[in-house]
Amino acid sequence: MTVSRRSLFGGGAALVAGGVALDRAVASLGPGPVDAGRTHAFRGAHQAGIVTPAQDRLHFAAFDVVTDSRAELVDLLRRWTSAAEQMTGGRAVGSGAVGGAPDLPPDDTGEAMDLPPAGLTLTFGFGPSLFRDGDGRDRFGLADRRPAALRDLPHFPGDDLDPTRSGGDLCVQACADDPQVAVHAVRNLARIGFGSVSVRWSQLGFGRTSTTSTAQSTPRNLFGFKDGTANVKAEETTALDDHVWVRSGDDPSAGWLAGGSYLVARRIAMAIEVWDRQPLADQQAFVGRTKATGAPLSGGEEMTEPDLERTGGDGRPVIPADAHVRVVHPSRHGGARMLRRGYNFVDGSNALGGLDAGLFFVAYLRDPGTHFVPVQLAMSRDDALMEYLRVTGSALFAVPPGIGPGEHVGQSLFT
Numbered sequence: 001m002t003v004s005r006r007s008l009f010g011g012g013a014a015l016v017a018g019g020v021a022l023d024r025a026v027a028s029l030g031p032g033p034v035d036a037g038r039t040h041a042f043r044g045a046h047q048a049g050i051v052t053p054a055q056d057r058l059h060f061a062a063f064d065v066v067t068d069s070r071a072e073l074v075d076l077l078r079r080w081t082s083a084a085e086q087m088t089g090g091r092a093v094g095s096g097a098v099g100g101a102p103d104l105p106p107d108d109t110g111e112a113m114d115l116p117p118a119g120l121t122l123t124f125g126f127g128p129s130l131f132r133d134g135d136g137r138d139r140f141g142l143a144d145r146r147p148a149a150l151r152d153l154p155h156f157p158g159d160d161l162d163p164t165r166s167g168g169d170l171c172v173q174a175c176a177d178d179p180q181v182a183v184h185a186v187r188n189l190a191r192i193g194f195g196s197v198s199v200r201w202s203q204l205g206f207g208r209t210s211t212t213s214t215a216q217s218t219p220r221n222l223f224g225f226k227d228g229t230a231n232v233k234a235e236e237t238t239a240l241d242d243h244v245w246v247r248s249g250d251d252p253s254a255g256w257l258a259g260g261s262y263l264v265a266r267r268i269a270m271a272i273e274v275w276d277r278q279p280l281a282d283q284q285a286f287v288g289r290t291k292a293t294g295a296p297l298s299g300g301e302e303m304t305e306p307d308l309e310r311t312g313g314d315g316r317p318v319i320p321a322d323a324h325v326r327v328v329h330p331s332r333h334g335g336a337r338m339l340r341r342g343y344n345f346v347d348g349s350n351a352l353g354g355l356d357a358g359l360f361f362v363a364y365l366r367d368p369g370t371h372f373v374p375v376q377l378a379m380s381r382d383d384a385l386m387e388y389l390r391v392t393g394s395a396l397f398a399v400p401p402g403i404g405p406g407e408h409v410g411q412s413l414f415t
Helices: 012-027 070-088 179-192 238-242 254-256 272-276 282-285 373-382 384-388
Strands: 057-065 122-128 170-176 196-206 261-270 343-349 357-363 388-400
Touching: 057 357, 070 170, 070 179, 070 357, 170 179, 170 261, 179 196, 179 238, 272 357, 282 384, 373 384, 384 388
Parallel strands: none
Antiparallel strands: 057 170, 057 196, 122 170, 122 388, 196 343, 261 357, 261 388, 343 357
C-alpha cells in the first residue's frame, strides 16, 4: 500500500510547520519560482539527480555495510529502490506514518507527510570498499567487477582529511527544493537499512553552487562569487557523453557501469573571515572573474570564454597565472570537463570561533583519473584560492546507470 503525502494532513502539521517555516522561506528565495509539486521520474536510462536541474537543498549520506551477506545487501537495495520510488513520487514509504497497525512502528517517519514532493531526487553510488574492504576482504564476491578507476582518491596537497568524513561503501544523494523533504528521504533509507548498514558520515547543503541547466541562473558561493559558470549542462548531450557518462568500452571488467558515472565528493572548508578581509581587486584576481557579474577579467559577459592570452599595459596576463579560472580551465587539462552539483554549507562554528562553512563539492565525471585528479593536483600546486581552502572530507563512488522497470538500484552489478 502506498500513501500520498498530501493525503496525510493532521494535527502534526502545525508542529512541522513551526520548526521549518523560516528554513522553507529562505529556500524559496532562489533565482526563480519553484514548483513544489513537481516530481522527477525515478526510473530511466540514467539516475535522476545528475543532469536534473539542481535543486536548492541537499542531504548527502555515506554508509558502511555492516553485514557480510550478499543476499542481505541485495535485499536492502531492493527495499531502498521501492522506498526511493515512493518518496520521489511524493508518496509515503509503505503504509505511511499513520496507516499501519497501531501496535507497530510506522513504515514512514512522518515528517514529510504534509509536504509536496519538492522535486526530490535520490541518487545512489558504490564506494571502492564495497568491492574490497580495508582488510582486503571480498565480502560480496564483487572484487573482480570493481572498475579500475574506482579507487580511493590520492591525498592531495592541502588536504586535511577527517577519516570520519571520508569514504564509504554506499552513498545516497538526496536533492530537493525543501530541506525537510531531503532529510526525510535519507532518514527513512537509513531506518530501512538498520542492521545492514550504518551511516558513516553525512552533509547538509543549501544554496546550490552550480547550474546544471541552461534554464537556471548561476548561483554564488560563500565567497560571494558566481560559481559553476562553465559547468556541463543537461542540454549539452555531446559533452555529457564525452565527460560524464561511462561508456561500455571504458572498462571491460565493469560493463555494468555503462551509462553510469563517477561521483567525487569533497568537503571544502573556507576561511571565510580571512577572505572577507581581502581587497576586492585581490579577490577578483584570485578567482579570475569580476565579483559583480562573473565576467572573466579578460572582458565580456559572464558566459564569455576567458581570453587566457590577453595581457595588460604592463605586459602581464589580465587573468593572473594563479587565478582559479586559468588553473582549472579545460584547455589546461586536455579538454576535460565535469558536471558539478555542489552546495554551500554552514555547520555552526569551529573550535577557533569562526564559521565552520564552505563548499560541499560534488561532481559527476566519466573518469576520475582524467577528469578530476589532474585538475585537483593543479589546484593544489598553482591555485591562489587554495590559501583560503582546506579539504576536510573526500570520497569517490561509482554511480550505476538508471533503474529500469522491475529492476533495483545496481542490479547490473549483481547479475
